[in-house]
Amino acid sequence: GIQVEQSPPDLILQEGANSTLRCNFSDSVNNLQWFHQNPWGQLINLFYIPSGTKQNGRLSATTVATERYSLLYISSSQTTDSGVYFCAVMNSGGSNYKLTFGKGTLLTVNP
């Protein structure tokens, strides 16, 4: 099946810093989503971005499908940004809307 690798596994920032999270995938995809899992376990939808660039406030994401990677940018980080960020993809050749998750990036933003 498709492989999803996220880097870095852990990231510690001071409040106000910027960061870039990366997601590499091993095959063509027709769905790529970024999620933030908060400390209570809830997965928050950040972006649906199988290709191109999107921005939402301090967050933006870029997916280069031909090169099989996606980047999530967090600017001016806040303590509330802490949590695990997951990238999840759906293989173009797959079926039934199954998402494969990466292992996540644990982000800690210190005040």
Added chain:
Amino acid sequence: GAVVSQHPSRVICKSGTSVKIECRSLDFQATTMFWYRQFPKQSLMLMATSNEGSKATYEQGVEKDKFLINHASLTLSTLTVTSAHPEDSSFYICSAYVTGGPEAFFGQGTRLTVV
């Protein structure tokens, strides 16, 4: 975005008993829902695909008799952990797509502890 609600959010049960977890799509209909399991500090692993009006499809290695799934309506899927054991303790999360939509939406998750 669409809202998926899970209940309960936390449950503690005794070893040998069964526990039912509900997943509801609140503002849309979902012919297909998905159940994931997450161990501490690990990623989400797909357990099964729940299909309204038909049998669930289980991923390799998931015991279908242990994890019973019922998708009785277009807005409700249930996961029953039967004869629970401590090793079944985990975080269980469901998801659903708005029909024809590209994004998956997730419930709040259920933390199951078997003692």
